[in-house]
Amino acid sequence: MDTIIMTIVVFSGISAVLAAILTISDRTVNNYGDVTLTINEDKNYTVKGGTSLLDTLRNEKIFIPSACGGKGTCGYCKVVVLEGGGPVLATEKPLLTKEELDNYTRLSCQCKVKQNIRIEIPEDLFNVKEYAVVVEKMEKLTSTIKKLTFNLGEEEINFKPGQYVQLKAPAYEGNDEEVYRAYSIASSVNDKHTLELLIGYTGGIATTYVHYHLKEGDTAYINGPYGDFYYHEGEGPIVLAGAGTGMAPLISILQYMADNNIMRDTLFFFGARTMEDLFLLDKIKAFEEKLNLKFIPALSREESPEWKGERGRVPQAIEKHIEDGSNYSAYLCGSPAMIDSIVEALVKKNVPPDKIYYDKF
Structure with a gap:
């Protein structure tokens, strides 16, 4: 028994010495100055x-x-x-x-x-800044999506409609890791001191922070703007297409069009599962009244006979509502699989590939 104890003590001592050597080595060898x-x-x-x-x-x-x-x-x-x-x-x-x-x-x-x-x-990255912002309002839009309104105080942010920012999720109870996550801006480019984001709960570090730890009145940190996905000036008709929080940059684009009285014919396709997954309908209705806009939601799992709109997925709705897209441009935001299927549908309708802009997330 004494021999076993002595062996354990010696082994532990050797392990401690090796750990100390590795620590010193890391501090010296990896000290690059x-x-x-x-x-x-x-x-x-x-x-x-x-x-x-x-x-x-x-x-x-x-x-x-x-x-x-x-x-x-x-x-x-x-x-x-x-x-x-x-x-x-x-x-x-x-x-x-x-x-x-x-x-x-x-x-x-x-x-x-x-x-x-x-x-x-x-x-352009030298124009990116970090902002300390205050959570002014948190609004539940669906069972999984919240709209967050941030107040930048005296600071101003300049961005193009369609771009995104990164939100810092600090360590919190149950999570020791600090991470940054990208979220598209949903607000108007004219609102220099206010920023709106749509954030859906996925169970990840950042969305858990937003949905279960961040509160109105809290200070948060964002940096941006970023992204090559944004509205391009032009004269032809437009397709907007998205699903879930992919609505955010499309709302910002529509707000830009409304602010600048841009009357391009616009089809807004939006994919969702059921009627309960639709949101910001009043805002979209206001855009329809001001712009040459037609909102076309497509529901893939709605069984209620009360739903009179499109059933199925966005590519099917595109097939039905666009005859010749050769003079269209398109702005898409959603999952990679969804974007790929919509791009395929648009190309089949002769929408020029170089006029299809998208943001996959």
């Missing part, structure tokens, strides 16, 4: 080495989109690393195309800053 971060050849920053490029940029108040919180799963945080980024990691390759790899594109959350590094990012 100050390095130079060069952005777009003309902006130089002295930064501490040892963290991800995403976090390094964030520490300098340069915000790169990252919907997954830096886990390397969303593929949003792409930057061009010209020098000093080290080899591309296996965690990055599934999210980078061959063309992107050939052009030195990296996921900034996976690229660690260990030495002087040169990168390129879109100049």
Whole structure:
């Protein structure tokens, strides 16, 4: 018995020594000191080495989109690393195309800053800011979707209709992780001091924070705006299509059209399961009265005979309501599978592929 106890003590001692050695090694070997971060050849920053490029940029108040919180799963945080980024990691390759790899594109959350590094990012990202906002109002729209209204106080935000922001979900009871998640803006570009988001509950870290921890009067943190999905000026008819919280950027686009008296013929297809999943109907009705807009909800699981509208999915409704889409442009927001099916339906109706804009989430 004494021999067993002594063996355990010795083994524990060795383990403790090894742990101490590893800790000291991590603090010394991985202490990269100050390095130079060069952005777009003309902006130089002295930064501490040892963290991800995403976090390094964030520490300098340069915000790169990252919907997954830096886990390397969303593929949003792409930057061009010209020098000093080290080899591309296996965690990055599934999210980078061959063309992107050939052009030195990296996921900034996976690229660690260990030495002087040169990168390129879109100049627009220097206009992205972080805002401390107050939750002015939380409104339940459906059993799973809430509309949040944030007050920016004296700050102003400038964005294009269709773009999105990132909301920070801090650690809370039952969750030790801080994450950022992307949500499309639902409000008017003219409301410089107010921001509206539609957030559906999915059981994830951020949506749990919003639906069960965030309260009216609380301070929250957002950064943005981001995104290449936004309204393009033109004269032809428009298709809007979405489902669930994918309505948010489409509402912002409609608000922009209403604010600027843009009278383009517009078909607004919206997919939902049942009548209970429809929301903001009064707002959409007001748009119909002001604009050349026709709202076409398509319900896939509604059994009530009271429903007189379209049944099935959005592609079926498109098949029915569009004859020749050759002069249309389209704005789509929803899940990848839904977007792909709608794009296919629109192309069959001769909508030019280069006039189909979408945001997959």
